Amino acid sequence: MTSQTGNTARGRIDLRSDTVTQPTEAMRKAMAEAEVGDDVYGEDPTVLRLEQLAAELLGKEAALFVTSGTQGNQVAIATHAGRGEEVIAEAEAHIFYYEAAAVAAIAGAQIRQLKGTHGALDPDDVKAAIREPNVHHPRTALVSLENTHNRAGGTVIPLENLQAIRRVADEYGVPVHMDGARLFNAAVASGASAKAIAETVDTVQICLSKGLCAPVGSLVVGPREFIERARQWRKRMGGGMRQAGVIAAPGIIALTKMVDRLAEDHANARWLAERLAELPGVTVNLETVQTNIVIADIGLTGLSVPEFLARLQDRGVLATSFGGTRIRFVTHHDVTRADLEAAVPAISRVIAGA
Secondary structure, X not given: OOOOOOOHHHOOEEOOOHHHOOOOHHHHHHHHHOOOOOHHHOOOHHHHHHHHHHXXXXXXXXXXXXXXXXXXXXXXXXHHOOOOOEEEEEOOXXXXXXXXXXXXXXXXXEEEEEOOEOOEOOXXXXXXXXXXXXXXXXXXXXXXEEOOEOOOOOEOOOHHHHHHHHHHHHHHOOOEEEEXXXXXXXXHHHOOOHHHXXXXXXXXXXXXXXXXXXXXXXXXXXXXXXXXXXXXXXHHOOOOOOOOHHHHHHHXXXXXXXXXXXXXXXXXXXXXXXXXHXXXXXXXXXXXXXXXXXXXXXXXXXXXXXXXXXXXXXXXXXXXXXXXXXXXXXXXXXXXXXXHHHHHHHHHHHHHOO
């Protein structure tokens, strides 16, 4: 059910991102009643419960609560990699595209971009990109993967692909990190457990504030010794939180109550994608619509992206530019099938100029 404080209650259908989701009533109640303490001292019992829960769900020793997915990725990368070293990542990975060059600014490392297929790297390309010891080369400090892959359209990286890259990395002694901002979308869509996916990497970052509906927060999960070092990087980035149980409490609900319902978002995205593909001038690659993200190319409509988005907003529907002539639509907890049934005619009218 759409939240009464959500986007459609404001008279609009917000398909820009799953980050716009509102916390559920259960989450709001948990926030009000959360037991708290000083997290920097390791004394917030609700944060400790959240971290233990995340570690258990992903089959790792420990977890660290952080403010955002970007902070989680950068804490992890800075713990893995240092100045003058190299991180292998897919060419349009979030850590390259949307994190303000933080790998260079914080860790002092550089990203070596490899072109993937629907976000998945070829293990042979990863093997070829790992640097041999040479005075001219940076040390390959990390392989970073993204699952699901945002700019590829929310695609799921196949478990077999992750396992093959893991074998390559192990051969060369290179750790693997996963930007798992939408890891649970990948698990629900693929049928593989979140633990099985996390097993293919050393460390993983998961977001609580996207499809899982928590208002804020992410977690870095991995070996206990790594997490203790990562805790210092969190502090360096200003991420040491005090009575953080009030924001950790909805994260517990996110992980225990909100995962299975992601299948509804996926079904809604598929429904939307199929309707958009029928509209004149709109192109959708249905192969990439695997979770809750739909990328539509409006290049043949004759409308510019800013013009299309402005007209769509006038009709009460929000979406976002995704580069070139592409528009991104994201389904989530606060958008129902009825909302989408209203959005499609609005999109059609925009294209028709009505």
